[in-house]
Amino acid sequence: MLRSSAKSSIQTLSRGFLSAEQIPSKSGPIQFVRGKRTKKVSSISPQTQKIITQLSVLSARKKVPRVLKLSNEDLVRHDAVQRAWGVYQKDKRIKNKSDLAKQYEAMNNAMTDLKSTNRELYDLANVREVNKKFPLEFRIPTHFPPNKVWYYDYVPKDETKTTKEN
Amino acid sequence: MLRSQLLKFSKRFMATATQDSKKELEEITKSWASNSKSDSFKIKYQQSRRAVLNGVGPYGPPSLRSRRAKLQYMSPLGLDEAFDSAYEILKTKSNETYKEIEELDTKISQTKNVNELEELNNLKNSKLVQAEIDNPEVRFNFTYHDKINNDSSIIDYNEPVYRELKKKHWEDYSQMLLMQRLEQLGAIPDTLPTLNPRAEILVKFLNHTTINRWIEPGKLLPTNATSYPPSFKIQEYENVDPKKQLYTVLVVNPDVPDLENDSFKTYLHWGLSNIKLSNFNENFIGPKQILENKEINEIIDYLPPVPEKNIPTQRFITWVFRQPESISINLKNRDFDIRSFVEDHGLDAIGGHIWRSEWDSSVAKVRELYGLPKGTVYHRVRK
Amino acid sequence: MVQSRSITPKVKETIPLESLRSTLLLARNPIVTPDLTPFEKVYYNYQEELERRLMWTFPQYYYFRKGTLSERRFVAAQKGPVTKQPGVFYEKGKPDVVHNRERRLKQEIVIPRQETEEGSSLDEINRPVIPNSRITKADEINDITSLERKLPRTLYLLIKDSKLGWRLPSFSIENTSKGLNEVAEEGLRKLGGEAINTWNVSNTVTAVLKFQNDKLVKSDDSSSDLTREYIIKSHILSGSFKPEDSNLEFAWLSKEELKDYVSEDYFNATEFLLSDI
Numbered sequence A: 001m002l003r004s005s006a007k008s009s010i011q012t013l014s015r016g017f018l019s020a021e022q023i024p025s026k027s028g029p030i031q032f033v034r035g036k037r038t039k040k041v042s043s044i045s046p047q048t049q050k051i052i053t054q055l056s057v058l059s060a061r062k063k064v065p066r067v068l069k070l071s072n073e074d075l076v077r078h079d080a081v082q083r084a085w086g087v088y089q090k091d092k093r094i095k096n097k098s099d100l101a102k103q104y105e106a107m108n109n110a111m112t113d114l115k116s117t118n119r120e121l122y123d124l125a126n127v128r129e130v131n132k133k134f135p136l137e138f139r140i141p142t143h144f145p146p147n148k149v150w151y152y153d154y155v156p157k158d159e160t161k162t163t164k165e166n
Numbered sequence B: 001m002l003r004s005q006l007l008k009f010s011k012r013f014m015a016t017a018t019q020d021s022k023k024e025l026e027e028i029t030k031s032w033a034s035n036s037k038s039d040s041f042k043i044k045y046q047q048s049r050r051a052v053l054n055g056v057g058p059y060g061p062p063s064l065r066s067r068r069a070k071l072q073y074m075s076p077l078g079l080d081e082a083f084d085s086a087y088e089i090l091k092t093k094s095n096e097t098y099k100e101i102e103e104l105d106t107k108i109s110q111t112k113n114v115n116e117l118e119e120l121n122n123l124k125n126s127k128l129v130q131a132e133i134d135n136p137e138v139r140f141n142f143t144y145h146d147k148i149n150n151d152s153s154i155i156d157y158n159e160p161v162y163r164e165l166k167k168k169h170w171e172d173y174s175q176m177l178l179m180q181r182l183e184q185l186g187a188i189p190d191t192l193p194t195l196n197p198r199a200e201i202l203v204k205f206l207n208h209t210t211i212n213r214w215i216e217p218g219k220l221l222p223t224n225a226t227s228y229p230p231s232f233k234i235q236e237y238e239n240v241d242p243k244k245q246l247y248t249v250l251v252v253n254p255d256v257p258d259l260e261n262d263s264f265k266t267y268l269h270w271g272l273s274n275i276k277l278s279n280f281n282e283n284f285i286g287p288k289q290i291l292e293n294k295e296i297n298e299i300i301d302y303l304p305p306v307p308e309k310n311i312p313t314q315r316f317i318t319w320v321f322r323q324p325e326s327i328s329i330n331l332k333n334r335d336f337d338i339r340s341f342v343e344d345h346g347l348d349a350i351g352g353h354i355w356r357s358e359w360d361s362s363v364a365k366v367r368e369l370y371g372l373p374k375g376t377v378y379h380r381v382r383k
Numbered sequence C: 001m002v003q004s005r006s007i008t009p010k011v012k013e014t015i016p017l018e019s020l021r022s023t024l025l026l027a028r029n030p031i032v033t034p035d036l037t038p039f040e041k042v043y044y045n046y047q048e049e050l051e052r053r054l055m056w057t058f059p060q061y062y063y064f065r066k067g068t069l070s071e072r073r074f075v076a077a078q079k080g081p082v083t084k085q086p087g088v089f090y091e092k093g094k095p096d097v098v099h100n101r102e103r104r105l106k107q108e109i110v111i112p113r114q115e116t117e118e119g120s121s122l123d124e125i126n127r128p129v130i131p132n133s134r135i136t137k138a139d140e141i142n143d144i145t146s147l148e149r150k151l152p153r154t155l156y157l158l159i160k161d162s163k164l165g166w167r168l169p170s171f172s173i174e175n176t177s178k179g180l181n182e183v184a185e186e187g188l189r190k191l192g193g194e195a196i197n198t199w200n201v202s203n204t205v206t207a208v209l210k211f212q213n214d215k216l217v218k219s220d221d222s223s224s225d226l227t228r229e230y231i232i233k234s235h236i237l238s239g240s241f242k243p244e245d246s247n248l249e250f251a252w253l254s255k256e257e258l259k260d261y262v263s264e265d266y267f268n269a270t271e272f273l274l275s276d277i
Helices: A046-058 A072-117 A119-125 B002-022 B046-054 B067-072 B079-110 B114-132 B136-143 B160-184 B287-292 B338-345 B363-369 C038-054 C069-077 C137-141 C180-192 C255-261 C264-273
Strands: B199-204 B219-221 B231-236 B246-258 B263-276 B297-300 B314-323 B348-357 C020-028 C155-161 C165-167 C170-172 C196-200 C207-212 C215-217 C227-239 C250-253
Touching: A072 A119, A072 B046, A072 B079, A072 B136, A072 C038, A072 C207, A072 C227, A072 C264, A119 C180, B046 B136, B079 B114, B079 C038, B114 B160, B136 B160, B160 B199, B160 B231, B160 B348, B199 B314, B199 B348, B231 B314, B231 B348, B246 B338, B263 B314, B314 B338, C020 C180, C155 C255, C170 C180, C180 C196, C180 C227, C207 C264, C215 C264, C227 C264, C250 C255, C255 C264
Parallel strands: B219 B348, C020 C227
Antiparallel strands: B199 B231, B246 B263, B246 B314, B263 B297, B314 B348, C020 C155, C020 C170, C155 C165, C155 C250, C196 C227, C207 C215, C207 C227
């Protein structure tokens, strides 16, 4: 049984073993003590120990790093970065909104124009398409492209054929 | 063993100290918007300027004093690159704002309508604020230097940005504190009905050895501290012309006992009118300014707080007004109706302050100093 | 289910049908997430570093139990912080190490990777993930007619007209029995073959372009001899545009590229319809 000297500054932590280099020569050769119990007999049942470990994982104890302290200069720089981000996001948002507004206005103008130009086409354009949904083939962008980037072999469905009945 | 280690370490220390001065530090290549003119928009101390614009160098931030703290400091990772991009974005925005200001200038030179002119001037002011408020150097200057006794080369209140930053700082705490004290001590309904604070008023008693600092509103001051007239600092936050605007300052005490009516009356303890502030930085009105400026009219001379024993604590409320025109009144009677005075002269209350006084052992001395009659109690009475 | 047409008397149209055209704005949606701008990259990196610095220490004792083989491998793979030893001078200050983590810095965890044996097949479940490149062959050659180019951007179909230059494909209207969207879709298939799978967004017109003598005029212009183009929006889902006529020049272009190909007036009139992503 190895006895590690409690007063030395060896960091045992969760390392399963102590290598020879880690023990400073100051403490002298490793002492083997016969008969002494080194493994702690825990009075806590393993189930309780399990719960304790789980709780310790969830708790902040010994896991929280030091408070991040910025110098005055760095704080000013951090604030500048945050402000710039706010400015950037604001510009983006304003542009999006203005584009949407322009799109709506353009739609409105176009339909008004069509109404005065050709009433029949306007009526056809105004038909409410009931149960219109996004198509199933609409692809959500991914971080990286698929192996087959684009499907070229599309064959349009022949509408004259009758549906198969089972 | 420890001592030898320390010796080694101190030698290394000395070595690095000499090396520092020989090593060249990075040049500052960044600059703010091209139309940004004032010197107060730059950081004066070059080490700080370099730290803010280029990043904290290998010798640590200049704001940390000890050598040990400087060496131990570590900047957060990724900040340097993020700041470089951020600075460019903010700089571009500022340049755009300055262009808008140029266009506004041409518009202002063309308009003749007074109302429109005022609107355009206000808009120009807000644009001037907008152009510099994101400047990291301006923010550094404001946050880490004395705001009240300001060095105008660092914080220049003539610039709209610094006024705006100071206003926000004031609204954050001091303004709320003032209004709380005025309301809780009853200064507000008892003298004037209410106050819409637009300027920050600071009061100081210069002559006293222990209380030579800006007084917190509502503070109970000893009589010897208030034995000589106070000094004021009027910090305007609105867009007024400091060269033309006149101010009136009245020190009013609503707690003077009126024995005939078994009530209290108001006394005017001090009044000054036709005060002119040269600019937004030089806004201190002390004995020197009153002596030098012949235009300042003293409505009534200063009567120090000399409370009688056993009367309730007296409140001394300083009211500061904007005058529309010159006031050259000299009153003899201290009995004062502040509301009628304000109405008669069309005064606009922009700020106030309050301190309190009680009878203490110095009252007798102050009465003697001013040749006032002795109070009903002028020494400690043994029961 | 078609709603009944509005009951209005047929007024004699003074505007001839020949002056009306249906234009198709055919879009290929992005296949890949948008590229980050330089500022976004740098900002997100900074925020991630801050988060790592402020993150709780990894509870190694829970995930790699003491005495197990995986724990031994894990510990062997870690570098570990500099610990506090008596009598040592630390220039950056004495280390504050708890649970094998220096509390003043972010924790750097190295996940032990098993070395793959040589000759492991490509179908093995433990093979390393190598993502496909976001830049395709078409990007490298800069093939404008390809649909696989510029995966993070929206591409729009442009056709080079012999007289008018590069513009969106527009089609003449024969009769008023079909809506503008149907005219556009059928016209597209006549030009580019049947093997195109599109989804028409709506029968509603998105914008109108007015031309007088082949020059773009303002949208509120109402003179008599105007040619009107009504823009209809659609998305291409699969298939491709293959014109029979080999002389027909076409291109799939993003918003910025469209600006270089199309006239300035035309771009200004349609710019807000095009996506920045």
